[in-house]
Amino acid sequence: MNPIDTRQILNWDQVKVHLQPNLCIECQLVPQQPLQCYRCQKLLCQTCHGDLKQKSRGPKIFCQKCKALNYFNPANNAIYQSYRDMVIGCVNRRYGCKVTLDYKKYQKHVEECEFQRIPCPSPGCFVTTLKRAKGDHLQVCEYVIETCQYCNKQFNRKSMAYHQEKCNGKDVQQIDLASLKSDFLRLRSKLDAAISQFEQSAEIALLEQKVIKQQLEIQQLKNNINQ
Incomplete structure (x- = not known):
């Protein structure tokens, strides 16, 4: 401390x-x-x-x-x-912290103070920023580690654009996408055929119900005539 x-x-x-x-x-x-x-x-x-x-x-x-x-x-x-x-002023007073504390609360505040200067966590970046501004810095920091969407390898943001231009995984992913598209179209065709068959079966079932209903009506008429 x-x-x-x-x-x-x-x-x-x-x-x-x-x-x-x-x-x-x-x-x-x-x-x-x-x-x-x-x-x-x-x-x-x-x-x-x-x-x-x-x-x-x-x-x-x-x-x-x-x-x-x-x-x-x-x-x-x-x-x-x-x-x-x-009555103690925060050690980060020069960076904008206006808090005053007693002796007991001082250390806890200093550890949590949003105005303390902290180093960027990205390897290779030597920028120090206020704790409260860490998120803003990371949005623009060129040394933030990112994962390539094609090969899953990690590079800093500064190197990622160049890597993705040359990445071998990019061609592999494009082939995979073409294969997936072909599989999708084949499955879609099967699904359309199944739906069509289902609709035809439903129409046949409806016609069968109408025939049965008409047969019942004819039988009822015959019974009435015989009486």
């Missing part, structure tokens, strides 16, 4: 008396999840702690205050209490 620059603290003049003793002893910034020297109680931010730990190559870290190798443990609640009155 990156520490908070004191220039981001909008009410610095009001809180600096309480904050200055609790800044990171290395970078003089407000640490997030601070670590505290077990001997002198001075603080390190996570970034400086990581850098010093690499140099020390052991569990103990050289403390600038004690001038000795000491253990650094998570800070106590009193340290966090000293941070509670801060």
Whole structure:
């Protein structure tokens, strides 16, 4: 977690008396999840702690205050209490974010902030853009990976047009389309024949019903005459 620059603290003049003793002893910034020297109680931010730990190559870290190798443990609640009155401007303020936060909410906001600058995810593209504008950039980015509709191979958008002009799969697909068209016409012919046959069968059935009806009427007339 990156520490908070004191220039981001909008009410610095009001809180600096309480904050200055609790800044990171290395970078003089407000640490997030601070670590505290077990001997002198001075603080390190996570970034400086990581850098010093690499140099020390052991569990103990050289403390600038004690001038000795000491253990650094998570800070106590009193340290966090000293941070509670801060009014912090987002680190992305220069890019347009106007949000102000307290210490507890700061890190979560920074992780989600739509005004943070992020690199384009497309391989080979070195553009950085605002998180909120990522979609707009990807619509025009020449390095977005696309799949060829003919051979299913992947190329960036910049190379795709040239590839598709030369793609061997293009001819194969055209042959496949011709074959599919032929199969479709053959099936359509069979379907038309089946429909015609069905319609003829329906007409025959209708005629048979009429004949049966007429036979019944004739039989009824004969019965009436005999009576």
